[in-house]
Amino acid sequence: MTDDKTHLGSSETNLTDSHQNAKETSKNMDSNPMVEKISKSAHDTIDQLSETxxxxxxxxxxxxxxxSGNFQEKAHQFMDKRDELAxxxxxxxxxxxxSAIAIAFLAGAxxxxxxxRHR
Structure with missing residues (x-):
């Protein structure tokens, strides 16, 4: 278990070191005019894509x-026609x-x- 704790402590130290190195690299890059120009261009492109x-x-x-409006209008027209037909x-x-009952009975028969007959 001691090895696990030592290993975890070592990992935390490595993460802290990596984070510190990333900060330093970022500071160095921010002072570079070429990086600033590329960064601005990238931001402008992202802004333009976002607007588009x-x-x-x-x-x-x-x-x-x-x-949706056209569909609702057509649905209302369809329902009106259905009600009219009914x-x-x-x-x-x-x-x-x-007479309706007699006709329905004869049609069924x-x-x-x-x-x-067609069996």
Whole structure:
């Protein structure tokens, strides 16, 4: 167990040293004009890509919103047509319910006769 603790302590020291070295390297790079120029160019590119991405996302949202509106409008039109058709089909049944029952019974009997005949 002592070896494990020693090993862990050694790892912590290595991490601390690595972190310190990274800080020093970063300081040295920040003072280099070439690194600063590349860094600025990279930041500018990232900013430009970010703005482009935001524009694309906003365009996609607008298109989706438009599509959603059109879809809802078409859905309402479909439901209105469905209700209109249901009313047109049910009106004669409501006027003459016994005739509707007789016609449905005869249609069922005819279908049964046709289905059994083809066996």
């Amino acid at each position: 991405a935001v524009d694309k996302i906003n365009n996609a949202k607008d298109t989706l919103s438009q599509f 009313e047109r089909l049910s009106a004669p049944i409501k006027r003459k319910p016994l 005819l279908m049964t006769h046709i289905c059994h």
